[in-house]
Amino acid sequence: MKEKIVLIDGHSILNRAFYGIPALTNSKGIYTNGVYGFLNIMFKLIDEENPQYLAVAFDTSKPTFRHEMFKEYKGTRKPTPKELSSQVPLIKEVLSAMNIFIISKAGLEADDLIGTMAEYSRNKGLDVVIISGDRDLLQLVKDDVKLRIPKTTRNGTTVENYYPDDVIEKYQLKPAQIIDLKSLMGDSADNIPGIPGVGEKTATKILLEYETLEKAYENVDNLKPPKASKSLKENYDLAVLSKKLATINTKADIEFDIENAKLGSMFNENSKEKFVELEFKNLLSRFSFEDEKEKIERKFEHIVTLKALDEFLNEAKKAKEIGTGMAYEKKLYGFSIAFDERNAFIEVNDEIKEDELCEKIKELIIASKSASFMDLKGILKVINLEKFENKYLDLSIGAYLINPIGGSYSYEDLAGIYLNESLESPKELLLKNSIEKTFKEDKKRVLTLTCYQAMTALLAKNIIFEKLKEMEMSDLYFNMEGPLIFVLDAMEKEGMLVKREALKEYGDSLVGRINQLEKSIYEKAGEEFNINSPKQLGVILFEKLQMPNAKKTKTGYSTSADILEKLAGEYPIVNEILEYRTLAKLKSTYADGLANYIGKDERIHSNFNQTITATGRISSTEPNLQNIPIKLELGRLIRKVFVPKDGFIFLDADYSQIELRVLAHMSGDETLIDAYRNSKDIHKATAASVFNIPIEEVTPLQRRNAKAVNFGIIYGMSAFGLGQDLGISNKEAADYIEKYYNAYPKIKMFLDGLVASAREKGYSITMFNRRRPMPELKASNFMQRSFGERTAKNSPIQGSAADIIKIAMIEVYEELKKRNLKSKLILSVHDELLVETALEEVEEVKKILTEKMMGAAKLQVPLEIELETGTNWYEAK
DNA sequence: TGCGTCACG
DNA sequence: ACGTACGTGACGCAT
Numbered sequence: 001m002k003e004k005i006v007l008i009d010g011h012s013i014l015n016r017a018f019y020g021i022p023a024l025t026n027s028k029g030i031y032t033n034g035v036y037g038f039l040n041i042m043f044k045l046i047d048e049e050n051p052q053y054l055a056v057a058f059d060t061s062k063p064t065f066r067h068e069m070f071k072e073y074k075g076t077r078k079p080t081p082k083e084l085s086s087q088v089p090l091i092k093e094v095l096s097a098m099n100i101f102i103i104s105k106a107g108l109e110a111d112d113l114i115g116t117m118a119e120y121s122r123n124k125g126l127d128v129v130i131i132s133g134d135r136d137l138l139q140l141v142k143d144d145v146k147l148r149i150p151k152t153t154r155n156g157t158t159v160e161n162y163y164p165d166d167v168i169e170k171y172q173l174k175p176a177q178i179i180d181l182k183s184l185m186g187d188s189a190d191n192i193p194g195i196p197g198v199g200e201k202t203a204t205k206i207l208l209e210y211e212t213l214e215k216a217y218e219n220v221d222n223l224k225p226p227k228a229s230k231s232l233k234e235n236y237d238l239a240v241l242s243k244k245l246a247t248i249n250t251k252a253d254i255e256f257d258i259e260n261a262k263l264g265s266m267f268n269e270n271s272k273e274k275f276v277e278l279e280f281k282n283l284l285s286r287f288s289f290e291d292e293k294e295k296i297e298r299k300f301e302h303i304v305t306l307k308a309l310d311e312f313l314n315e316a317k318k319a320k321e322i323g324t325g326m327a328y329e330k331k332l333y334g335f336s337i338a339f340d341e342r343n344a345f346i347e348v349n350d351e352i353k354e355d356e357l358c359e360k361i362k363e364l365i366i367a368s369k370s371a372s373f374m375d376l377k378g379i380l381k382v383i384n385l386e387k388f389e390n391k392y393l394d395l396s397i398g399a400y401l402i403n404p405i406g407g408s409y410s411y412e413d414l415a416g417i418y419l420n421e422s423l424e425s426p427k428e429l430l431l432k433n434s435i436e437k438t439f440k441e442d443k444k445r446v447l448t449l450t451c452y453q454a455m456t457a458l459l460a461k462n463i464i465f466e467k468l469k470e471m472e473m474s475d476l477y478f479n480m481e482g483p484l485i486f487v488l489d490a491m492e493k494e495g496m497l498v499k500r501e502a503l504k505e506y507g508d509s510l511v512g513r514i515n516q517l518e519k520s521i522y523e524k525a526g527e528e529f530n531i532n533s534p535k536q537l538g539v540i541l542f543e544k545l546q547m548p549n550a551k552k553t554k555t556g557y558s559t560s561a562d563i564l565e566k567l568a569g570e571y572p573i574v575n576e577i578l579e580y581r582t583l584a585k586l587k588s589t590y591a592d593g594l595a596n597y598i599g600k601d602e603r604i605h606s607n608f609n610q611t612i613t614a615t616g617r618i619s620s621t622e623p624n625l626q627n628i629p630i631k632l633e634l635g636r637l638i639r640k641v642f643v644p645k646d647g648f649i650f651l652d653a654d655y656s657q658i659e660l661r662v663l664a665h666m667s668g669d670e671t672l673i674d675a676y677r678n679s680k681d682i683h684k685a686t687a688a689s690v691f692n693i694p695i696e697e698v699t700p701l702q703r704r705n706a707k708a709v710n711f712g713i714i715y716g717m718s719a720f721g722l723g724q725d726l727g728i729s730n731k732e733a734a735d736y737i738e739k740y741y742n743a744y745p746k747i748k749m750f751l752d753g754l755v756a757s758a759r760e761k762g763y764s765i766t767m768f769n770r771r772r773p774m775p776e777l778k779a780s781n782f783m784q785r786s787f788g789e790r791t792a793k794n795s796p797i798q799g800s801a802a803d804i805i806k807i808a809m810i811e812v813y814e815e816l817k818k819r820n821l822k823s824k825l826i827l828s829v830h831d832e833l834l835v836e837t838a839l840e841e842v843e844e845v846k847k848i849l850t851e852k853m854m855g856a857a858k859l860q861v862p863l864e865i866e867l868e869t870g871t872n873w874y875e876a877k
Numbered sequence: 878t879g880c881g882t883c884a885c886g
Numbered sequence: 887a888c889g890t891a892c893g894t895g896a897c898g899c900a901t
Contacts, residue, residue, distance in 0.1 A: 533899055534881055553881070555900085560882065585883060589896055615893060617886085624895045627885035635884080659886095659892095712891060721891030782888050794892040798886095802893095830886040830893085 002144075005053035005121045005261060006045065007114045009132030010102070014038050014091055016133040016150060018084045023784075026279040027403040029762050029775030034087040035094060036280055041131070041150045043286065045159070046263075049129050053121070053261040056095055057113040058088070058104040082780050094278070097271040101261040108252055111136060115248040117256055118145055124258060136182065136190060138167050139248060141175040173207055180213040182246035183239055192245045193238055197231040213243055272420055281416035300336075300451040301344035306351055312337070312344050313364055321370035323458025324361075324379065325411075325450040329435040332382050333446060335361050338454035345447040358383050365392075372461040374411050374453045377610070380489040388483040395457055397481050398464040400611035401473050404772055409611050411456040418460040423452050472769050480768065480806050481610065487813040487825065488608040488618070494826045494836070495603035496625065496642055498594065503641045507591030510583050517580040524573040531580055534559045547571060562724075582632070590629065590638050597623045608828075615795050616770045616802040617830060626829045630877060639874035644836045648823070649869055651842065652876035653849040655831040656864040657682060658801045659714050665859035666767065666796065667750035671743070676861035683707040689743035690736065709740050713747065714797050716790030751793045758792035766799035767857070804857045805831060811852040821845065834873070842869065 017037025024033035046054070095102055103113055111134070118128045118140055128145040130137055141147050147162040167175045184203035186194020198206075206223060210216040216223065216232065217239070223229035232239065267287045275284055303309050316322055319339035327333035327345075332354050334347040346361075348354050362383045365371045372393040373379055385392075396409035399417070406413075415421040429449045430438045439446045468474050522528045525544065529536045538557030542550035547567050551558045561578060568574045597604045604623060612619040620626040628642075629635025644650050660682060664672040675685040680695070687706035688695040698706075705726060712722045723733035741748040755777070758764040762778075763771045772795045776788030805828065812833060813825050823841045827834040833853065837845045846867060854863045870876030 530899080532882095532897090535900075555880065558881085581883080585897080588898075589884070593896070612895095613893065617893065619894055621895065624885080627883090627895065629884060631885080715891040715893095717892095718890050720889070725891075783890080786888090786890070790891065791893095798893060801886095832886080 002125065002127050003053070004049060004051040004127040004129065005055065005117070005258070006049055006051040006129045006131060007117055007121075008042065008054070008056040009110050009114060009130070009134060009137070010056045010058040010091070010104075011088070011110060012133040013041055013131060013150065014087060015084070017041060018087065020151070023083070025775045026277070027406060027773055029773055029778060030090070030278070031083045031086055031775075032090070032278050032280070034084055035091045035278065036283075038091055039094070039280070039283055043283070045129070045131055045148065045150070051129065052263060053126070053258060054263050055101045055103055055117060055261040057110040057117070058092070058102065059110050060104050060106045060108070090278075094271065094274045097268075097274045098266040099264040099268070099271075100266065103254070103256070105252075105254055108249070108254070112249040112252045113254065115140055115250040116252040116254055117261075119250040120256055121258065126258075134190075136178070136187070136246070136248065138162060138171075139175050139178040139246075140250070141167055172204055177207050177212070179243060179246045179248075180207050180216075183213050183243040184216075186242065187246070190245070192242050194242050195228075195231050195235050195239055198228050202228050213239060276417070276420050279417060281413065281422070284416055284420060284422040287420075287422070296343075296455070297448060297451075299341070299343060300447060301342065302447055303344050303346040304349055304351065309346055309352060309357075309360065312342070312346070313360055315339075315342070316364055317367050319368070321372070321458065321461070322364065322368050323372050323454040323456070323461070324365070325374065325453025325455075325457065326379055326382070327435055327439070327446050327450045328378065328382065332358070333435055333439050334450060336447075336450035336454035337361070337364065338451070338458040343451045343454055343458075345450050347443070347447075354382075370461075372457040374414075374457050377485050377489050377492075380486070381493075385486075388486050390478050390482070392482065392485075393457075393461050393465060394482070394485060395460055395464055396611055397485070398461075398468055398477060401476060401481065401770070402464065402467055402471065404611075404616070404770075405614050411453045414460050414464070415452070415456045418463045419456065421456075423456070424448075471771065473771070476769055480803065480810070483810045483814075484610065484806055487809050488610060490813065490824070491608055491826055491828070492605055494824045495599065495601070495605035496826050496834075496836075497603050497645050498598050499641045499643055500595070500598050500602060503591060503595055503598075503638075506638060506641065507587055507595070510587045510591065514580065514583045514587065517576050517583070521573060521576050521580060524576070531577060532584065537577070541567075541574070545571070545573070547574075582634070586629065586635055586638070590635070594623055594638075606827075613802075614772050614791075615799040616766065616806075617798065618802075618806075618828060625827055628873075636874060639877065640872045642873035643871065648836050648838055649842060649871060650873060650876040651823075651835045651837045651845055651849060652868045652870065652873070653833050653835075653853055654866045654868075654877075655801075655805065655853065656866055658804065658831050658863065659797050660710055661859060661861050661863060662767070662797050662800045662804070663714065663747065663750075664861045666800065667744075667747045668860065669744050669746035669750070672747070673860050683710060686710055686740070686743075690739045692743075705736065709736055712737070713740070713751070714794060716751070716793035718786075718790075754796055755789050755792045758788075764792050764795045764799075766796050766803050768800065768803040770799050770803060772799065801831065804863070805833070805853075808853040808856040809833065811856065812848060815848045815852060816845070819844070819848075832877075834876070837869075 014034045018034035021033040021037040024036060025031050092102055105113065114130055118130060121128050122144050130140060130145065130147045131150065133149055137147050141162050141164055143164060149160040151158050164175055173181060181203050182192055184195050184198045184206065185200050186192050206216050210219055220229060220232050223232060272287055303312055316337055316339050321339065323338040325336035332348050334345055336343060336345045346352065346357060348357055365385065370391045372395055375396055376392055376394040395414055399406065399409045399414050412423045412425045415423045426449055429445045435446060468477055521531055525540050529540055531537060535556045537559045541547045541559065542557045549566065551563055564574050564578055568578065594604065599605060606623055606625045607621045609619045609621060629638055661676060664676055671689060675682055683703050683706045684695055684698045686709065687698040687702040690706060691702055708722060708726050717737065719730050719734035719737060722737065723730045726733065754764060758774045759777045763773045765771055774788050774792055776784045777792060779785045779788065809825065809828055816823055816825065821841050822838040823845045824836050825833060826836050833849065835845055835849065849867060850865060853865045857863065868876045
């Protein structure tokens, strides 16, 4: 069996990877997509080729011989974005850590290095495989030298393979003739000028007849077509130079000892560290965890009897700390508990009944000195812990605080990031089946899943909470997010009473009008089509009906409301479409959508997610109760079906302009602070300052514009965005903004300071130290960077407001509980709290809401709320 | 599964 | 010159 060497064209593969994979950064904002893609390609090919030797060649940053000679052609290359160039040293570091041989030499291009190494290796009797995206290298192909060109697409990597026959098949030419081909046709990417007027077709034809460039010149008068003949004659010097440039040097002066390229221990502590640092979770599985993992898994215990359970729990209670996992899906299948060296799955069965098990686990948790969870709120669904304790460590939330834009915080992600362990995900373990099915068919898989949770919870806890401490977010966890888990759990359990029949009637009431509109739209369009399909609708409006000002999206015409509204005056059909859209939305998302979530208790139990948003807000899903219509009357009517139970009433408390107040506080702007302290109409006051007129003279239009500006400030406004919103020109909008900043110079300073600070630190920060990493600020792409600047301004404001309402929620919840009131907090909508209030407790709860919400934070301006009561949610808002 | 659209703060 | 307000989730369509 012949030995084999793989030679990789470093820059070329990094380039392909970079452009083939969407932008990707680690949590520190370091760009990693090129490196990631490079490694994927490399691993794939190593797996396929199984070489004994491997070398990666890089161009030097200094200009090389060939480039130097043809500076003037360099203009045809796009400058390398710094997102890519920053990854060159990175990939070198990673390769070094993997003990992979890297070669580069001043004055030589990677081509020349590869050519020389290839020649050297085949002379030594090795098979050679070259990996590059550059077709220049085709000239090196021989029976024992294969060129492989990887292509990264969204469906993975495919590779084109070239032996001499393949080259002939594709180019009709032998590999060595590729040099002549390039000499004739040139290659702008490689700065080879070629012969003017000669392209691939002509060049191929010439070479098929005369074999080489030299022979072509011997017969230059006979060349066809005459145009090519003429051009060759006129450009002899260029041809010679081109050939020189196109020829890869296979005898370059390098010291290459093949033993240096011998593949060694790619997967070692050093490289593991690099992979962890770059957060290449998937690639970590390349490290030979298999043995280690099996060892761990063999130690997973499976408890099925009460006797074994009691023995185990007795030991667990002596432990310093425990980690927990749970298999729950509509019902409980079991818990896993990890401590010291033990990790057991306790199965719910005929002997170990659910209630009894929960009771015992609860005792254990209460008795423990430290208990960590992947998802404490989930555990609370089966185990009723009294209240938050500092020893309850929720790792998902901890990891979310460390990096709120990390996406997912499940055990396999955290084990990958914090433990360098590659664990199979639930999807993989359950083979995409339900827990119920897997539990029946292959119980071991459920055991493994749950024990992995417990293991990760136990082992990652110190790392995550040490890190939180370092980042000064311990208080945020222990005083805010931790206690909030119990508040959200309670809200989810309480749910919200919905009048099922009334909701159905509401939905039915829409149907008649929807059908009527549908019919009329078809009539006016002259055909039936799917109004819900933006694609079909676009064609009807902008092609068939020839409406003006068509704006395109990626997939077709834009038919969004703001576009249609501009056409509504002239085309009656557009108004009908807009109304149809409104009604269709109400029907599908709200009337029908919500009905699916009404439980047997006639209540809707939404999920409140604590680890989703980049800014610290809570999100609501299945269903989303934070986007129930209110702006339009017809939609708002839905709120009448949300009602308090018998003997109760809704109390709804709304922070008044909390974000602008936060801005006033954080910026310290006296004018704004003063306006709030004196309870001024803030938009009027803004208008007065901006237009430099007395407050009494502010017109409604001026107020409206000032209000939009105030919103804009919070969003990191651009002139364009404001203009769009107000329907005024870019210039007018820019003028408003300038006037605003002149009136409130401190706010401008403050916002600019936020951007500067975020750029320097790499993250933004709220009043309560909540972070948001901001890798976009370092992007070279204008769009991305501008987005970064806007979020740098918005996140501290939106995030601080979110912090404040979270505090208010905790305080309100705890006060209601402390006083043993029947009234319950059931919903929070960003700046609003809804309490289902017992009739006899109304005054008391009003007081609590007022006091706790206003007192949630001490700002330089008062925090004011608007409090309403109602026998349904419509009335209470 | 991604996109367009639209509901909310 | 870039193409634009910040943060979410659900639905229907088209691939």
